[in-house]
Amino acid sequence: MSERQMQIGEVAERTGLSLRTIRHYEEVGLVIPSARSKGGFRLYTATDVDRLMVIRRMKPLDFSLEEMRDLLEVTDRLGATDDPPADEELKLLRERLDAYREEADARCEKLRSRLAMAEEFAATLRGRLEA
Structure with missing residues (x-):
């Protein structure tokens, strides 16, 4: 089917x-x-x-089109069933995937920090309006 x-x-x-x-x-x-x-x-x-959802989730973290393409190639290769990667290639692919995970984590932390600052700013404005 x-x-x-x-x-x-x-x-x-x-x-x-x-x-x-x-x-x-x-x-x-x-x-x-x-x-x-x-x-x-x-x-x-x-x-x-x-x-497309992988791409959509990478976009807010400012990954470039080239980085998106590279990550998709890694995940495609890791998911290959017709010609699965040999042990050495598998190790290298997993290392590349882990590097993207680390970068995504770092970019998320940066966004959380920026959001906290933006929320403080909005609270400051609300406080001035209430005064």
Whole structure:
């Protein structure tokens, strides 16, 4: 049984991404629709949606398109079932994945710090209005 295919509108709804953004990610090679309908419409699978969600989650952390592409290549290779990576390649892929995890953690911490400062600023303004 083949995986259910979705048109771009449903994918946009599921991911919270705009049609334009999804098309842009296709243009830059981050996600490629799994198929096209007879009418030429892009068709996506749940795997494609998962891939778009990875990209969506990287975006607020200011990862570049190249970093997104590299991480997706790592995860694609780690998930390969037809030609799984040999032990040495697996070790290197896991190291690269861990480096992205460390970078994501650091960027999250930086965002938390910035958010705390922004919340303090908003509280200061509210305090001045109440005075």
